[in-house]
Ligand code: FAD
């Protein structure tokens with residue numbers, strides 16, 4: 021009797037996985053239609069959203085326009101964005117941001133006007149920020165406060181999504197592990213919404229927090245959903261270089277406020293790489309940094325803000341200053357060592373423009389989804405925006421179509437249960453090896469031989485991990501990382517060209533034949 025293996029059956033209308041901007045905002049919207057449960061695998065604040073610095077891009081200035089925001093996004097995306105998705109993002113973005121303001125998010129103002137910042141590849145100042153460089157924290161807090169006050173929304177912390185349950189090709193619920201009670205739970209919901217964020221932890225050097233192990237993508241792939249564009253992983257050009265492997269982000273807005281990049285000889289090298297110098301698209305800056313560092317046999321270059329007003333900088337970037345000071349760096353006096361670090365998963369669970377995945381009743385939004393907005397290289401500060409624009413569209417679609425409320429369901433009799441038996445984590449060392457190998461063979465530069473070797477290694481390790489009897493959530497994350505690593509490297513091997521963040525040293529140019537081709541992987545179809 022399958023029910024005997026599940027400690028508790030929980031019923032709701034909407035099950036949302038993830039407590040970042042995408043999950044919280046979508047929960048707020050869907051709560052007007054029915055009962056919502058948000059689950060999150062750690063404490064509620066743990067998410068990339070919490071650490072977002074630069075801000076959220078939206079056309080809210082008289083001198084700006086949708087057309088310009090659209091052009092900037094398309095240009096940065098390197099001929100690979102879905103134009104309709106971008107149009108939706110830039111046109112609907114301002115209303116969604118105004119909603120955040122109405123619900124209490126306090127962005128920074130200067131003389132009564134929004135203090136808009138500039139970032140790489142933006143032709144206008146259009147990035148709203150909060151508490152200087154703590155934009156994500158402010159947004160997350162205001163959304164969380166709002167939804168936990170709602171009667172029909174529950175937020176379950178320390179609840180780990182293990183796998184989705186699928187019945188007759190439709191989302192049927194989710195198996196989750198309650199880390200507090202050490203119990204297996206079956207959540208049954210009419211709709212599932214994946215808002216599990218990105219996969220930075222798959223790389224040894226990342227700006228992302230520990231929760232970003234790509235679980236949503238791995239889970240959706242195992243369930244049979246389409247996964248798209250995984251070869252495009254954005255490296256942020258300027259993370260603090262830390263030989264001990266604990267980098268943190270130095271926002272692009274620091275360069276937006278006039279910071280210079282210098283090589284070991286003190287030269288401002290970006291002028292030689294792109295006409296927009298330090299504010300060129302991220303993929304260009306990241307590759308230029310690697311090139312300049314290698315020229316001098318180094319692993320980093322320098323970010324120089326010593327020519328800027330110390331008082332202004334400290335007020336504008338309080339968190340970055342605090343963190344640098346903790347590491348003994350006074351940026352007003354000396355240059356900051358910086359190097360690229362894995363930052364953003366551009367691909368993900370394939371969706372249409374209403375967050376619908378290839379599986380009935382399963383939706384995805386935020387970083388875990390791929391609707392084609394970011395093309396081959398995301399424009400800075402478009403990601404927080406994407407979470408709310410497409411979260412809203414999920415709500416719009418479900419509202420328009422009407423939905424049946426959930427009636428008590430039990431664990432379906434004809435579904436398999438995963439192998440159970442809680443064991444001590446065994447895969448910690450493997451986690452580190454995944455990060456090292458992904459950096460080495462599927463990082464900023466890739467080529468056929470390295471990718472093929474990586475794929476063979478990942479396949480072997482995943483097979484061995486699957487044969488381990490019993491699991492715990494730490495090991496399960498490592499299995500998810502192996503799965504996501506495979507999706508990235510298989511996609512990167514298939515795309516025989518260089519475009520945006522995907523650079524193949526054996527195919528160093530963009531190819532017309534690949535312009536409209538997406539790599540879509542699906543387990544059921546054997547890819
Ligand atoms: P997240 O905010 O990452 O939330 C994902 C949630 O899913 C988390 O709560 C996580 O615990 C949960 N979860 C994951 N797996 C499971 C599971 N198996 N079971 C249960 N729960 C699970 N973008 C911008 O637009 N502007 C910026 O200024 C900016 N700055 C950034 C700075 C940093 C340091 C980083 C790392 C990213 C930044 N980004 C920025 C990117 C942006 O923050 C993220 O893309 C965005 O916040 C993603 O939101 P999300 O809701 O999709 O995912």
Ligand code: SIN
Pocket residue numbers: 072073074075270271272273399400401402403
């Ligand atoms: C940053 O502040 O540089 C990060 C912005 C982003 O990733 O969109």
